[in-house]
Amino acid sequence: TVKDKYAVFGNPIKHSKSPIIHAAFAAQCAQAMQYRAVRVDLGGFDRAANKFFADGGKGLNITLPFKEDAFRFAGRLSERASRARAVNTLNLAADGVIEGDNTDGVGLVRDMVANLGWVVRGLRVLIIGAGGAVRGVLEPLLRERPEGILIVNRTASRAEQLAAEFTDLGAISGGGYELIEECQFDLVINASSAGLEGETPEMPSSILTERSCCYDMLYAAEPTPFMRWAAHHAAWAVTDGVGMLVEQAAQSFYIWRGLRPETQSVIASIRGGTQAA
Numbered sequence: 001t002v003k004d005k006y007a008v009f010g011n012p013i014k015h016s017k018s019p020i021i022h023a024a025f026a027a028q029c030a031q032a033m034q035y036r037a038v039r040v041d042l043g044g045f046d047r048a049a050n051k052f053f054a055d056g057g058k059g060l061n062i063t064l065p066f067k068e069d070a071f072r073f074a075g076r077l078s079e080r081a082s083r084a085r086a087v088n089t090l091n092l093a094a095d096g097v098i099e100g101d102n103t104d105g106v107g108l109v110r111d112m113v114a115n116l117g118w119v120v121r122g123l124r125v126l127i128i129g130a131g132g133a134v135r136g137v138l139e140p141l142l143r144e145r146p147e148g149i150l151i152v153n154r155t156a157s158r159a160e161q162l163a164a165e166f167t168d169l170g171a172i173s174g175g176g177y178e179l180i181e182e183c184q185f186d187l188v189i190n191a192s193s194a195g196l197e198g199e200t201p202e203m204p205s206s207i208l209t210e211r212s213c214c215y216d217m218l219y220a221a222e223p224t225p226f227m228r229w230a231a232h233h234a235a236w237a238v239t240d241g242v243g244m245l246v247e248q249a250a251q252s253f254y255i256w257r258g259l260r261p262e263t264q265s266v267i268a269s270i271r272g273g274t275q276a277a
């Protein structure tokens with residue numbers, strides 16, 4: 001059988017788990033598809049994407065640092081992607097238009113709500129970091145109707161500007177770390193990439209209550225620095241971002257193939273795999 005071609009574009013891309021995840025989904029749903037990880041040169045996104053679709057490719061995932069290039073590349077955008085101004089999924093639609101979507105936020109919300117049983121409605125939410133990942137998750141998070149979202153970032157102006165783009169969807173503000181002093185949060189989401197260097201942004205433990213949930217978008221073999229910080233300060237629940245990773249992939253798979261794969265077993269095997277690695 002001829003297999004439909006899919007890929008993930010990024011740089012670096014070597015450690016991407018997406019090929020394993022999509023191979024598991026394809027096997028589970030009996031789909032004839034191949035999915036490769038492709039390292040694209042910086043500045044070479046359009047050329048590589050044009051070639052991929054010209055050669056018969058059906059869909060792409062896009063990761064760092066090309067999500068904004070993909071946003072510009074798409075011929076049509078979902079509402080959440082146009083809000084995010086970042087695209088992580090491209091799909092060749094039936095009419096030949098390449099559609100852009102962003103499944104990061106749906107993935108995060110589905111992991112929190114369906115897998116972990118966390119209810120976002122009415123919560124005081126803190127997001128640490130204001131990069132591409134946060135851009136992608138704000139619309140779906142605000143649709144869950146939290147009491148409010150505060151974004152804090154090392155570069156305060158980025159958090160301020162990002163929050164300002166979403167104020168019509170709910171109570172949201174942003175700025176520097178000083179804003180969290182003397183505040184408490186029910187849900188703390190770490191979306192800073194400091195953990196990649198084994199660090200975590202410095203935060204007072206007074207922001208946590210005994211009911212606080214802590215979500216690190218990062219995932220690694222070991223508990224991340226942010227997870228260790230949260231556990232040390234007795235957060236009620238702590239998780240890494242493997243569930244988000246698998247759920248955003250499942251949403252991309254649904255866009256491409258119209259089928260919803262079962263995710264629990266894939267989350268468990270990725271988690272087992274990262275721990276064994």
Ligand code: NDP
Pocket residue numbers: 064104107128129130131132133134153154155158191192193194195196199200201217218219241242244245246248
């Ligand atoms: P970006 O590079 O776009 O943003 C990085 C963010 O981290 C910025 O807000 C930056 O602050 C902040 N930051 C970096 N280093 C430090 C530091 N030493 N101290 C404090 N803040 C720091 O990355 P993304 O938004 O794309 O990704 C963020 C994280 O989320 C990554 O760890 C990534 O792996 C993870 N992720 C997980 C996904 C999943 O499915 N689980 C999906 C997407 C991302 P500043 O603006 O000041 O530079």
